[in-house]
Amino acid sequence: MTTPPAPFFGRALCAMITPFTPSGTLDLDGARHLAAHLVANGCDGLVLSGTTGESPTTTDAEKSALVTAVREAVGDRAKVITGIGTPDTRHTAELAREAHKAGADGLLVVSPYYSRPPQDAIEAHFREIADTSELPIMLYDIPARTGTRIDPETILRLAGHPRIVAVKDCSYDFLGAQKVMARTDLAYYAGCDEHNLALYAVGGAGYVSTVANVVPARLRAVLDAFDAGETTRAARLQHQATPLIEAIMSAGLPGTVTAKALLNALALPAGPVRAPLRAADAATTDTLLSLHAALTEA
16 A cells, blocks of 8 residues: 655654743753654654643743753754744744744644634735745634634635645544545644544644644554554554543643643653643653553553
8 A cells, every 4th residue: 555645744743842941941951852852752753842742931031042952952853843823913923933043844823712803814814924924824713712712714725825734633623624635735733632533534734732842653654643543443452542632632631731740750741830830740741651551551
């Protein structure tokens, strides 16, 4: 069976956490170490400064420094995409320019949050960023956090822009995603780990995964099995990962908190979360460690 060519950003993308020192400052050495570890274990793209990367509590300068450090660590072995989304179109355009200078390969751009603009304003926002950017753009549709979604019809119109090339889908609208995929060449990435295989099976490009911070090789194996035509095995591997996915993403704490708790327990760079987030308690961490062990030993 012939594997289709990989999308520009790759298939197995990790929504990487942002490591901090114990005092809460940016840990660039930790970021380099973690980035190299993730790429060595199956990630062909790293998405920085997204939801999992605590972008609301990192400064513009920290975001740029993180891109530069990760670029140094992975070289051309993986794509580096960075989140630049803000509620302010002018600020977002400025971050796009800085990301290009820092060495990013692409931009993750979330719909403007809090102000809840209508669809024509959301479309205009993305077009302005795409018009001023020198980098390809992945739209980020996550209405549970932004307050508004990017409607499928809006995505269909934006798909005609030459620099809008991909979507990270956290809409939980599987039908809407398929409608857009059927009518465009956009690379569609599952942004919710429970959808990784399902979206890939209907033509998705892969995933942008928080859980890949802690089990990058196991999640990559799901896609590899599917590409090899071993669909039953791919489903089994996805099912085996489900308990850990649920514990990290759906156990009442943000994925950033649970992923960092597990990374710290595994002696990988992570450090604390920044306020207003709070660290996971010992019982939660013990549960995560147990589920991680069960999955990696399966």
